[in-house]
Amino acid sequence: MRWLARLLASLRQASGTDGEREKPGTAGVPARRADAESLKRAFQNIHDAECVEIENDRLGKATLLYIRSLIDIRQLQEFVIAPLQNASGADLRDTIHAAHLTEMDSPEQAETAAFKGAVIVLAGGRLWSISLASSLSRAVEPSKQEAVIHGPQDSFTEQVENNLTLIRRRLAASSLKSERFLVGGLSHTTVILLYVESLTNPELVRIAREKTAAVRSDAIFDSSHLSQFMEDHIHSVFPQFQQTDRPDAAAAALASGKVVWLVENTPFALIAPITFFDLFQSPEDYIHRWPVASFLRGVRFFAFLFAMFLIPFYVAITMHHYQMVPLDLLFVVLESRSEIPFNPFWEALFMMLVLEILKEASLRMPSKSGQTLGIVGGIVIGQAGVEANIASNLLIIHVAVTAIASFLIPNYLMTNSSKLIQFGLLLLAAWLGLWGITLGLILVLIHLNGLTSLKQPYFAPLSPFYGADWKDTIVRLPLKRMSRRPAYLKPANPWRFGAGSGRPERKG
Amino acid sequence: MRALAALATALILAGCAWIDPATNVVEEISPTILMYLHLNEDSELESTIVVPAVKNEQKQVLTARGKTLKETRQKLNFGYSREFKSGQLRMLFLSEELARKGIIRCLNTLLLDQEISDRMYLAVVRGDFTGLLRKQIQEQKNYDRILYKRFRHYEHQVTSQNLHFFLREYYSPYADPRLPLFEVRDGQLVYSGTALFLDDRMVGAIPGEADAFFQMIDNGKGYFPNITSPEHDVVLGKVTTARKIKYDAKNERIVITVHLEGQVDEYTGDLNLGDPQEAERFMRGLKEDLEARILEVVRSLQELSVDPLRAGLSTVTLFRERFPGGEWRKRWPELTVTVRVDLGLSNLGMSKPEE
């Protein structure tokens, strides 16, 4: 059996490295002269890998290796090549005064650094790296997914260091700790784990750290790829990590006692642990007046339930419980259903599928034709369908309202999850009417009961029941009343309001 | 793994016992909202229903006969393309002949049917209701719905009864049920009083003119837009009434107190209501008249030995029932009844007379 373990270990090593914590460089291990050759071999068949040799009386020979597409060429000339040409000695620390000068322990470390946008300098038998990453990036723009009308308009970009800046500006405290991981054997994606030490439960941080370090994949391109390796329940339709591209949301999560992951090359940060109710919260809730905010949250929950249950309810009533229909509506239903050849279940299924097809198609359409398709799909197909007696107009209304209501959920992943649940409930409704729908609902509740996010219960504050947390779940009570942090996070410091708030700046 | 085994077991067990021949899919059924039960010339039970029509179908009125209610239902089903379902049945009309014979058998059948709601309205009809339905359906497609809306609208102003209350009063030893009585007159369905029942048989009716007074003492609280008293040339408007029935043990009599509030809408008499003395005279006269009328109504109830006012309930105290079992039925006709009316007319309707 041990040979099997060894075989698996060697396979794992071949496919990619584990997310390893970057250790601070230790000086004093000279690199062998042959390393230049090994590095040059690593850079074979990479046409944008360049090698520059600089010779100088005092310095000796210095070899520069870098990937041109990853570095900033202008800075190379100004901060590296020019000083090197005037070097006074082999110790680069006297010559180059760049901030990111680090000595490398091994050729592998140097290789990793080179592919992260560093210039490798081999001089005097020692390997150095100077980080000169290209600043190619998107400007900070308003978020498209989580737009708010009133509130901060900046959002994350694909550069993880910029994102960290946005967060550190909001939580200007030394207790905001950041740990850097490299995840992915091929992608070496930088993942930064953020938490506020004084208040986050150390157990949570430990679990987060272990999960990040245990990610085995060769390429992580997005935060949701990362989250899928860290989830407790991969088969559930409910997302166990929240993804946001708003720095204020991330900062608020950190201030509550949650853990945030910033992932390179994607603007979406991960937040955990979350609960089911967190999926219905929007940063705008804290900007509106509290009765208005409570009302809007209530509307969101109602819209979610409405979107999930309306069509199954309609199918259940028209197929099994005709006696529940109010009298006036009864004749409307009879009229509209009288010439449809299918029974309500097939009709509803068909229309829901058509709606899904329309939604997916509008995503893939080039933007020029997207609008036309929307009109064609929505109006023409809907209207023609009713007139050709494929669907009843009542059902078309239901489908349209459901589609719109499902977009009230702030979390995009949850919107699509609710569709799936809706299909399941539709089947149960057709089979056993309202009894079937209730069965489905109970199944969903039990499922939520057992879900965990970062090993914390997902359905808190309902199960386990934390009375105090209800101040910020469906209603949003005034911020003044929310003196404690959410109990399900078991924060090390549960009190929000403390000394040091609102101190006037002393004039020196 | 065990999830699959459990799912398979559940589906097999469920499948083994699955039967659902009864389909309730709404387009395959015909939910009627109105049913009329009557006896035909041969004293057989007949039931008539109004068939809800869709799109281009003609709305129909169908009749079938049989010994039992269910038999008539089956015959109706076999004669039409869609199955009739009673889940939406909202009005049940009974012919006077059938009502006089006894209706508890039919009602029990309906009670046991889990699909039928207890809020179904009951009414007695005098005249050829089937013919009226047939005629009206031609002109107004929604005649059954119109009738239902009428029931709903006038629920508190005229006698209105549903299955639940009817059966409660039927089974109670201290009350007797009553139903509204309609008549087919000049091609219309007209409300013409209250049908009185002894157990489940109709024994009489309170005619239209006296019905308003019956309403005053029937409901605990009531509201009437208008009450006319021709003898006093007055029309009272916006009348609210509250009645209390007490059993006076010492004198062995029933005391009915009616508190009436309203205003004078129209007065065509000679008295000058602006003058306090004449107004006093007017009010006293009106009060006595009302009391006499109400007493007349109560006497007619006693003659028939029926107690739709639920007066018997006032004879039960915290500690015992004075007339347990069927004794109340015997005592009620013999008791003296005293009626008191408290009149409170807020506005005598006279603008200040010219000085």
Add this chain to the structure above:
Amino acid sequence: MSRGMRAEERGAAGGLWPASLGWLFVNRLQVVLYILVLPHVLLYPYMIWAIVIVGFLSHFNLRLLAGWLRTEEARLGYEGFVRLLGERATRALAVPGAAALLLDSAIVTLDYLEVAHHVLFPSVSRLTLLPLLWLVSFYLAGQGMLLAGRFVVMAFIGSVWIAALFIQFLFPPAAEYRLLLPVFPKEPRGDLALILPALWAALSGPQYLAFAGRRFAPAGRMFRWLALGNALTVLEYIVFFLAVTLSFGTEYMRKIDYPVVQLIRYIQLPFFERLETVVIPAHMILYVFLDAFFILFLRDALRVAAGAARKPERPGWLTAAAFLWVAVVYVIGRFFWTNETQHRLWIHVHVWLAGALYALVPSFLALAAARRRRRSDRTLT
């Protein structure tokens, strides 16, 4: 790590139920059958006092239960019972215990399915609804005792609003207050010998908590939570009884099979009528919770009886318990519950079984614990 947390929260954090969950357990365990099937012997208005009296008796019984739950033996679970009664006795008692569990939950579940079948699905067999209910209960049971216990919050929220719907029947025009008279009769009618045991059985259910002692976080004042649950149950029963009596009256009630269900069919809300199609499925959440709970207890009973209580738990035990449960209930439903007489017989069986369990289990355990303490005190001196 758990600085600043109250004992209850720490309980929830550490995999235990907070003691405050106790009132939910008590209330829902008591109410589960008798909401729909309010004992058919409660016909006369003065029986409202019977409900109150039996409520008080139950109150004192819960004191015994709370006393038991406070002891160290209760907190130790299996080891505790072994200390109290000896290993052989514990294992022997587990067998009739398992049988009692099976019978109790079978009768309760089949009765609910009977109502659902009668009112909602006359054309679908009860035995179709049973496996589906079982499947969902099995799912919940598979999450373990801790999570299944937490589900009681949802079971409560999912069913408590039904009682609120009945408040409309306490006011006119539906209510006829005189139907409540006579409420202090000099010659009470009705058979008290049937009524009191039926009411006692209606308040049974919490005795099973005696076997879940180790699941609760240590809290000194368990009794107040149990008492709160009991009080809430009594209040609910009174509301139902008043609603039914005020709406129907004694004579009419005699003729109806399920007065409460009949009244549910009479509820009218602005856009909704015929709420029985919603209310009866909503009750299902209670039965899912109860059956999951019982399947878990059955699993424990089977392990104890087989002598495997000290060995680590394996998933096979839960599967065995679940399949045993559905097999027994299916067989009873298929062969022994086919007509009205058998139905009434099972109801009587349940009344005596549940009543006996509720009376005996807490007192027996409290006595045994007290005797043990006295004995150990004596040996110390």
